Structures are given as C-alpha cells and as structure tokens.
Amino acid sequence: MHSNQKFMISITKLNKIDFLVLIAILMIGLVHLPFPFDGDQAFFRLGAWEMQQGKVLYRDFWDIKQPGIFCFYFLAGTLFSFDEIGIHIFELIYMILLSITLQLTLKSYFRHQIIASLVPLLTVGVYYIVSGAWHLTQVEALVGFPLFLCLWLTFKSFKSDGKQRFYLLLLSGFIGGIVLLFKFILLLILLSFWLTIWMYSLLIQRHSIQKNSIEIFLPLFIGIIFPLSVVASYFLWVNSFSIVYQTFFIYPPLIIANSEFHITEFISGIKWFVQNFYPLILMAIVTVYVSLHKSKNILTLLLVVWCIFAFGIIVLQQAALWEYHYLLLFVPTGILATKGLDILWGSLKELRSLIPTTLLIFLLFFPLSSMLTKKSVALVTNNFALTEETRLKYQAVFRNKYPSLHSEANFISQSGSIAGEIYVAGDPSIYYFSRRSQATILRGWALEYFLPEQWTALIEQLDSSKPPYIFIDYKSQAIIKENSPKMLEFVGRRYQILRQNNNGIWYLLKK
Known part of the structure; x- marks a missing residue:
C-alpha cells in the first residue's frame, strides 16, 4: 500500500x-x-x-x-x-x-x-x-x-x-x-x-x-x-x-x-x-x-x-x-x-449540574482566551493587516520598535543611496526592511557572545568588504566598547557619522 x-x-x-x-x-x-x-x-x-x-x-x-x-x-x-x-x-x-x-x-x-x-x-x-x-x-x-x-x-x-x-x-x-x-x-x-x-x-x-x-x-x-x-x-x-x-x-x-x-x-x-x-x-x-x-x-x-x-x-x-x-x-x-x-x-x-465544570474551565482558561482576544481584536482593528500600512500598525502592537526599524531601513533606501551590502551591529530587522544582505561573514547580532579572535576577524572582514553603510545601535556600541575598542577606532577612522537618533548611529564610508 x-x-x-x-x-x-x-x-x-x-x-x-x-x-x-x-x-x-x-x-x-x-x-x-x-x-x-x-x-x-x-x-x-x-x-x-x-x-x-x-x-x-x-x-x-x-x-x-x-x-x-x-x-x-x-x-x-x-x-x-x-x-x-x-x-x-x-x-x-x-x-x-x-x-x-x-x-x-x-x-x-x-x-x-x-x-x-x-x-x-x-x-x-x-x-x-x-x-x-x-x-x-x-x-x-x-x-x-x-x-x-x-x-x-x-x-x-x-x-x-x-x-x-x-x-x-x-x-x-x-x-x-x-x-x-x-x-x-x-x-x-x-x-x-x-x-x-x-x-x-x-x-x-x-x-x-x-x-x-x-x-x-x-x-x-x-x-x-x-x-x-x-x-x-x-x-x-x-x-x-x-x-x-x-x-x-x-x-x-x-x-x-x-x-x-x-x-x-x-x-x-x-x-x-x-x-x-x-x-x-x-x-x-x-x-x-x-x-x-x-x-x-x-x-x-x-x-x-x-x-x-x-x-x-x-x-x-x-x-x-x-x-x-x-x-x-x-x-x-x-x-x-x-x-x-x-x-x-x-x-x-457525574455532577448533576454543569455549572461547576463550566466555572472550572473558565477559571483555568480565561487568561489564555483573553490573550487570544487581544490579538484578534488588534487584527480586526487594523483591517486584518492586508496592506503594508495596516500590517505595520498591527505589528507595532506586538513589537513597538518595529516602525522605527522600518524607518531606519527607509533611510538607506531613498533615491541616491549607495547600493551594496551593509553591516548592522544591532537588530537584523534592518536587513529585512532594507532588502540588503550582510557585508561580513560574522554577524552583528548577539555580539555579547563573541570570542576575542572573532572581534579581530570582524574588523578584517569590514576592512575587506567596505560596506557603504554601517549601523550601530547603542546597546551594541556599549558591547563593542567593552570588548573591542579597536573596532570603534576602525569605524571612526574609515567612516563618518551620517545620522544619529534614538535607535543608534548610521556611518557612511569615507571616500
């Protein structure tokens, strides 16, 4: 069979x-x-x-x-x-x-x-x-x-x-x-x-x-x-x-x-x-x-x-x-x-009345039903997230940082922006929104787990790939400062600050 x-x-x-x-x-x-x-x-x-x-x-x-x-x-x-x-x-x-x-x-x-x-x-x-x-x-x-x-x-x-x-x-x-x-x-x-x-x-x-x-x-x-x-x-x-x-x-x-x-x-x-x-x-x-x-x-x-x-x-x-x-x-x-x-x-x-059973089930599962209700109401309120605009509003309910990450990606997606791979020391959602790939082999996410030799390798990869844009958020900047000050020196020497806001700093490769 x-x-x-x-x-x-x-x-x-x-x-x-x-x-x-x-x-x-x-x-x-x-x-x-x-x-x-x-x-x-x-x-x-x-x-x-x-x-x-x-x-x-x-x-x-x-x-x-x-x-x-x-x-x-x-x-x-x-x-x-x-x-x-x-x-x-x-x-x-x-x-x-x-x-x-x-x-x-x-x-x-x-x-x-x-x-x-x-x-x-x-x-x-x-x-x-x-x-x-x-x-x-x-x-x-x-x-x-x-x-x-x-x-x-x-x-x-x-x-x-x-x-x-x-x-x-x-x-x-x-x-x-x-x-x-x-x-x-x-x-x-x-x-x-x-x-x-x-x-x-x-x-x-x-x-x-x-x-x-x-x-x-x-x-x-x-x-x-x-x-x-x-x-x-x-x-x-x-x-x-x-x-x-x-x-x-x-x-x-x-x-x-x-x-x-x-x-x-x-x-x-x-x-x-x-x-x-x-x-x-x-x-x-x-x-x-x-x-x-x-x-x-x-x-x-x-x-x-x-x-x-x-x-x-x-x-x-x-x-x-x-x-x-x-x-x-x-x-x-x-x-x-x-x-x-x-x-x-x-x-x-065996109970003659369904009330105790109903009450028990309600008490046990009310927190779960309330969570599902919140998610469902958010979806309906935002027109079932069918368009890009309503989807982003729906997503912001469950991750309020999402629109700002979208904004960061839009910044390097404007007309006149330099094409090419980038490096993000921070949330990889910026890669997703910008539709760009990572310029290095080593990641820019979860830098706190890097070993000393990986910091050296990362600098070498950045030097070799020369991404036109580097983004470093403040949390990653603190990690880099503590574990690899040489990387911040490298970025400061080869790049200039393009934009700085509450999310982090964009750097542009110097000509």
Whole structure:
C-alpha cells in the first residue's frame, strides 16, 4: 500500500470533533501570520535568504546555531516568501501536521475520545496563544514535533519485537538525527527516551544486557548517523567542514566558560512559563500523581522524563536563559494536561449540574482566551493587516520598535543611496526592511557572545568588504566598547557619522 493511501486511511480515523479542533488551530494560527519578526527571527530569515543567494552557511554566513533552523526558514521562504507571512504560513502548516499527528497517535492514551480530540488545543493552540514575536518560530518551538515522533516511536517499540522493533527504533534514530540538526544539546532528551526503553527491556522483559543493548542501540545508531552524515558530507563537499567543526564543538564550551549564570533571566523565564502555562501545569500534576500511584503508564513516564530533561537543558544553557527556551516543554506539558483533563472528566460528568465544570474551565482558561482576544481584536482593528500600512500598525502592537526599524531601513533606501551590502551591529530587522544582505561573514547580532579572535576577524572582514553603510545601535556600541575598542577606532577612522537618533548611529564610508 502506498504511503499516500496509508495517510488518507489514517486521516479518515479523525472524527468530527477532531476536524473542528483542527479548524480552531487554523484560525488561531491565522491570527499570527502577520506577526512581526523579533531580532532572532529576522536573523534566521537573513541567513536563509543568504543561502538562497548562493552563500554557504558558516563559511559565508556564520552563526553558532546548528543548520536546522536556517534550513526551516530556507524552505519556508522558498515555498512561500521570505517575509513574516511566508515564514508563518510554513510554521502553521507544520503545526497543523503536528496537531494531526497528536490526534492520530494518542487516541488510545485517553479514555474519553472527546478529550483525545482536544490535545492539539492544549499543545499547539496554547503555544500560539502565549507566544509573542520573540517566541514564534524559535528552535525550541519547532523541535517539539520531531521530539514527539521520537518519543512515540520509542513507546511503540516497547510493545514490539523482531523486525518491527528494529524499524521503529531505526526511524526513531533517524528523526533523532534531525532533532540534533536543530540543536545538539537535545541529545540529552533523546537519550532519556532511549535509555528508558533499554531499562524497561532489561528489568521487565529480562533480556540480557548484551542482547538488549545491540537490539536497541544498533538501529538507533544507524538511524541517527544518516542525517548527520548527509549534512557532514555537504560541508566536506563545499570545503567548510573545519569551520563547522569549530562552530559546533570548539566555540560553545568557550562561550559557556566565559559566561555567568544569569539568575535574573532564569527567574524571568520560569515566571513567564508559569504565568502562561499554569492551567496546563495544574492538570499535568493530576496526571503525574495518578500515574505514579495507580496506572504507572509508560507513555506518561516518557512525557515526564521529557519535561525533566528539557528543564535540565534550559539550566545548562547558562549563557542564555531566555523565555522561549521553555517552549521545549509545550508539547509534553500539553499532552499531560490533556490526560489530566481526561482523568477528571469522568468525575465531572457525574455532577448533576454543569455549572461547576463550566466555572472550572473558565477559571483555568480565561487568561489564555483573553490573550487570544487581544490579538484578534488588534487584527480586526487594523483591517486584518492586508496592506503594508495596516500590517505595520498591527505589528507595532506586538513589537513597538518595529516602525522605527522600518524607518531606519527607509533611510538607506531613498533615491541616491549607495547600493551594496551593509553591516548592522544591532537588530537584523534592518536587513529585512532594507532588502540588503550582510557585508561580513560574522554577524552583528548577539555580539555579547563573541570570542576575542572573532572581534579581530570582524574588523578584517569590514576592512575587506567596505560596506557603504554601517549601523550601530547603542546597546551594541556599549558591547563593542567593552570588548573591542579597536573596532570603534576602525569605524571612526574609515567612516563618518551620517545620522544619529534614538535607535543608534548610521556611518557612511569615507571616500
């Protein structure tokens, strides 16, 4: 049977409520299509756009992140467009596929089918509702889909043996390799899944250590090595493997060694997660309690393990403890919360009055509904952001700096402006609005993570490329002054101030 036929048969397993939930996810996602880029998203878009222009990632455009996020934006931009709507359309399709996958794979996990249908709302729906410009289309949000597939394939292999187990684990390893192409440190979550099945086979099925290890880790290794080998072969082919190796394995430990644990950012991230996800957290606690004391469900255990190791990964990234890192938790937390609702549903149905149930649901989800209402009202008020002018007004609601960044780009897009690549030490949205590319290999975003040798290389690249315009915002200027005064000396010697305002300083290359 062809894969298309199998997919169509699987889709027919969805009931009317499933489709209504998917339509709800679609409507929630559509509200977010015109959402503005934040600095990270503008930078990922810039890298993907540079790739489309023929530049090689890391060799011609450098960042410390793994290639998965740039490939995602590259596909989104190529299939649709390299603007906010194009990127967000691709993300919405991706999230709807995740929603369908959750509905198809988790039917047997829930006792009540009406609750099973709701799992996309408590995962993907909540993700969209709580996310702002900074959170959408981040690595941590996107990896939830392949991580879930790895978890589910691992879970299915519990009940399989022989060739079926081999192929399930082979596919789990393959998808795990794709996860690593987004972020290497996520290997810890993958290992937590795979070690769980190893221990289960050892303790419950009484397999020998040698047989158990070979049966489990051999297909996983074969699967995981394939996507990694393909990517490594590509970088060998374009003579970039050396810089890729340094980027992935040399620079990260050095950056962590030179950084401090930011307790303020850590607390801020936890606060954001708790404030936005507390209804799900409360219901997830119900699931964990019941599972530990009664059912001891293996799938629940895997989801809890995911949460524990994801939180550990967040803490390990002490150089950057940002809010969006907690999106690693939105899929397992949402599934556990749905299971908690499933457990409570039996008791709620026995109540003679619907008032307590309605009140409970209202109290739990009112903050989420109010956030979605605010976004929807802003979209309607600005005529659904259909024109460039109304879109910018809508975007300014969620990122008030966006119009001023647009203005900075317009400044170097006037008639008579010098053509060519530019360098922005600050928000990469200026590249996006000006439709210009980056004149250097090294970025101008997140300069606080630069190593000493990179500052020297950046000056050399600026000297070689001679961009007609350089923009430095005040935050970046302070970072440069502290870490590389020679760069400010170089700019002052080779460039003259063209314009200075509240955003930063434009410099023009001296003739």
